[in-house]
Amino acid sequence: MNVVDRLIENTIKTKNPSIIGLDPDIRKIPACYKVNVKGNNPFEAVANVIYEFNRDVINTVADIVPAIKPQMAFYEKYGSYGVAAFEKTVAYAKSKGLVVVEDAKRNDIGNTAQAYADGHLGCVELLDGSQNPSIDSDFLTVTPFLGSESLNPFIDVCKKNDKGIFVLVKTSNISSGEIQDVVTLNGMTISQSIAQYVFEQAETFRGKHGYSSIGAVVGATYPEEAVLLRKIMPKSYFLVPGYGAQGGNAEDILPCFNQDGLGAIVNSSRGILYMHMSDEERAQCSRQEYLSNVRMATLQMQNDIYSVLKKEYLQMVY
């Protein structure tokens, strides 16, 4: 099945277009995860904590969210051990029926972009010449700074392996406009020009619900821009960061959706994992207490977003 259809069906089933960012921060993971830790060295020990933490979070939310978004930076910082924890997290989330959006913002020139596309979404060659999946995420975030030549290998791999990408179009951070808001000769901003490229590619690869997994990152913190970007890319799925900790609220993310309540997934990381407890509480709580808070924060976010969508969009399909 086309990966965007799986995402849509998970969204309809859970009545939830919001997803959880798995950004493990060893300083903020509850102390109860950091006792009696195994590992042959201190890096493997951290990686084991991260994986066990992730597995519990996944078990806690697998029935109420459509997808998770692990942020590679927080794994890769621990080198190969961290990446191993990332790979195990991807596999475990998939085994629970979740769609995995890998946030890694990769890209490079042509033949190197191909290596990233193959490794994260496609297949890699082994010594016997066979082609095998490697990291095998469902979606990958991709940066467009090197232009369309650098994006094309990812599009090809998506089509070949039924995967998806979210191209950075308008990011949620304060200084995103320095490059992304610059107006080009044809009167469009850089963001809008990239959106135009995404639109053209998306038209060539759509799922049975009409949407495309050739998608875009559009920050919740710039709702006016989101209105225009939704018009340029009507059938691309949007990955919407910036909700919660970064300041975006449920009204801000409305323009990222279509009238059917589809077309976007909204991410929260710190809001779900850490902000519902103080440092002191996380130092003392049990796993059960912590996970019950994670579930509550997840349901709260679902309710916030779902109720605003339901009120606003009369053609909601869920």
Place this chain on the structure above:
Amino acid sequence: MNVVDRLIENTIKTKNPSIIGLDPDIRKIPACYKVNVKGNNPFEAVANVIYEFNRDVINTVADIVPAIKPQMAFYEKYGSYGVAAFEKTVAYAKSKGLVVVEDAKRNDIGNTAQAYADGHLGCVELLDGSQNPSIDSDFLTVTPFLGSESLNPFIDVCKKNDKGIFVLVKTSNISSGEIQDVVTLNGMTISQSIAQYVFEQAETFRGKHGYSSIGAVVGATYPEEAVLLRKIMPKSYFLVPGYGAQGGNAEDILPCFNQDGLGAIVNSSRGILYMHMSDEERAQCSRQEYLSNVRMATLQMQNDIYSVLKKEYLQMVY
């Protein structure tokens, strides 16, 4: 010692401002490296081949180049096993006195950018609260698409840990101009605006030779643009891709250098590793034959670039 000074002293010692890109491609690594390979699984086996190949190449060129540039995409495509081979390559190259330029083109929003900076260049927190180096490259390539907020954490880590970055300013590929050549309201291109940011940061962090390790990627394939960028960033080190396989020649890279013959390192990957032998020759050669070709290609590149620099720049310091 400031890392840019180590790079300069290696360059002077070897009379060589050119470096080797370690882009392992399992289809092109000579067949003699792929026999009797150990490994608990096929991914570990590939990683072992990659590391052994790299170690031999490093041993072959350590006395004639100042630095190597492993491209992370070609390791990461094999997941945690590939990243482990990357880490071993970094450590081995450093043990041989080489400067390591990690080409990974990372970046993200603030707190995530911090994680990348800590993991690749700085220190990461372990379970006992101690801070330890992780991947620990000397330089890292960084993408500026998210603006200055995303770059600042890398600058801070460079200053704290005596490391360097090369910010993508003008990349060597065909479609680099789609975003990078767009003209902003103040009349500068996006590339030139980023160069201005790099200049300002570089001024705050210089080594004893006057140069800064807050540097820039400037492709050999756009020599006219390089003239302007050198003027905007007179004391930033340039990483210059695009020589050889991508079409840039020794004259093209001249404008990236200053009159002292310093200020830039020129990378070649495929030209040094693969292009001097046909597929058939790589299928049949011995390690010794292959490595002797690698050394010859490296000396050839040194000679091409050095002789053009020596002819043009009368104030050469080496």
